[in-house]
Amino acid sequence: MGGIEAGGFRVRRLGAAEARAAVPELAEVLIDCVAGGASVSFMAPLDRGKAVGFWQGVADGVARGERVLLVAETDGAGPEPERGIVGTVQVILAQPENQPHRGDVSKLLVHRRARGTGVGAALMAAAEDAACDEGKTLLVLDTASDGAERLYRRQGWVMVGTVPGYALWPDGEPCDTVFYYKRVGAGVRSL
Template sequence: MRTIARLSAEEFEHSVKELADLLVDAVDDGASLGFVTPFRHEAAAAWWRAQAPAVAAGGQLVWVCRVDGVLAGTVSLIPAVKANSRHRAEVVKLMVHRAARGQGLSRALLATAEQAALDAGVSLLMLDTETGSTAEHVYLSGGWTRFGIVPDYAASPDGTLRDCSFFFKRLTDT
């Protein structure tokens, strides 16, 4: 059984170990999420714990997907805070565990974040991902528009500089 739910601040704190496991798996598999190898569980847990204040304040919304009770994926949404940009948000840290890929979890998590943004009055989403990655295909096939590629934008987990694609999506009621 698959469930997707937004984590409350308390649920987030109780999920840090599982979120860290997921992040380590993604980085070990080569996902460009801002970390380089070797990447240990302690560092992943520390990164997630550092997000707790933003989660508690509503500055970062985190959803998790569980398959048969096991955390299999996550996505976060970071609403813009400037007065002239409250109509937009950024999608970050979309990841699915290697063992759960191929089941449509990325698309389901992304759709959940998109609908939550729309429900909150957000009309524009932004994100970035490694050019040529599987994630890029998810966004392209999901109606996102690539508006640019920056060469050598970020290092992959092995330290190799990679190009990064930047995307946006206008949200509308359907």
């Protein structure tokens, strides 16, 4: 599928077959993020089999049209000499029947070696575009990352609130989770 190129990396949407083929690289990104302390639903140390199983399930969801999977890939020409997937994000499209306009942004993951290069911002912009392409006008997400919060605020996301102790850090310590929303797409009106 098509994509956008910027700063030595390309962001693109994966179809089901591409998602299945990318499972090993996606597992590496997830393992790296958990090892780096990200609270993204998994505990450390994250077993490769568990990471692979998670991404196989994501690929199945892409095949069923339940989610969009976007990746950022380095081209080997920028500051990041290695080629391959360095970031990913998903838009969960499958929602209850009374929420067909809503999508959940999930698992914004950027490999530690690619942080600070614009990968996260590019992935979030692509996620918004993909959600609009799917007819979504409201996006929600949650995060436990101060760095991600700065990114979301810069991109116009609105903080709803914080739930103390909502999840755990990979080391088992409780962490607070902050919830955000953003209205997207043509014809979006303010409340």
